[in-house]
């Protein structure tokens with residue numbers, strides 16, 4: 480898996496988000512606030528932005544977008560990723576990209592990798608899949624039909640753009656230990672690079688329990704990093 484975040488101008492992002500926040504609470508014109516934005520110290524901008532985020536006015540975060548270039552992830556992962564609808568995607572096509580000689584890369588889930596017997600069965604099936612795929616291509620079938628035999632483990636490349644509000648929600652859901660390991664690892668990589676580019680937003684690129692203060696998953700699924708809902712409510716009362 481490789482994740483690259485497209486370049487972001489940190490200062491410009493802060494200025495833009497700050498101007499969006501200020502516009503809500505100031506009688507002045509946004510263009511004037513933006514023109515004079517450098518007169519305000521960054522720490523004051525971050526203070527206002529943080530207060531706005533904490534109060535739940537997350538629409539201001541929609542003015543900044545993050546674009547990630549992602550390769551070497553499974554189709555099982557991308558199927559989960561694209562369920563996040565408030566985003567834009569461009570994914571390598573299995574219709575237009577034919578696997579030469581039937582050879583495709585695939586992701587081996589950790590637990591299969593660590594179990595020699597499971598790995599053997601898994602790997603044999605991948606080889607068989609490649610053979611059948613190639614045979615169908617040799618029979619003159621188009622890649623769009625031959626791909627039907629490809630597994631969910633098959634590697635894919637995808638470009639995803641999300642605004643910060645949507646990205647925060649993605650992190651909250653997919654950094655949770657209830658998320659499947661591969662997409663959780665992707666979320667960790669994405670959160671790391673986004674946090675480096677926009678350090679003033681790093682505290683929000685976290686699992687949902689960190690935002691809620693409690694875990695809203697059933698007790699048996701909870702990692703107990705935070706108290707579960709019932710325990711939390713009892714403690715609060």
Ligand SMILES: Cc1cc2nc3c(=O)[nH]c(=O)nc-3n(C[C@H](O)[C@H](O)[C@H](O)COP(=O)(O)OP(=O)(O)OC[C@H]3O[C@@H](n4cnc5c(N)ncnc54)[C@H](O)[C@@H]3O)c2cc1C
Nearest residue numbers: 559562563564565566645648649652653655656657658659
């Ligand atoms: C641990 C885990 C397990 C999961 N298991 C399953 C599963 O078993 N089966 C399954 O199908 N999915 C499953 N999902 C996927 C999940 O149901 C969501 O589809 C996915 O997390 C995207 O979340 P979202 O819809 O909130 O995000 P987005 O689509 O990005 O939407 C963001 C927010 O916009 C609003 N919104 C978007 N579209 C609408 C709309 N049409 N109407 C009203 N509000 C809208 C909502 O507030 C939503 O939270 C799982 C996800 C996780 C994290």
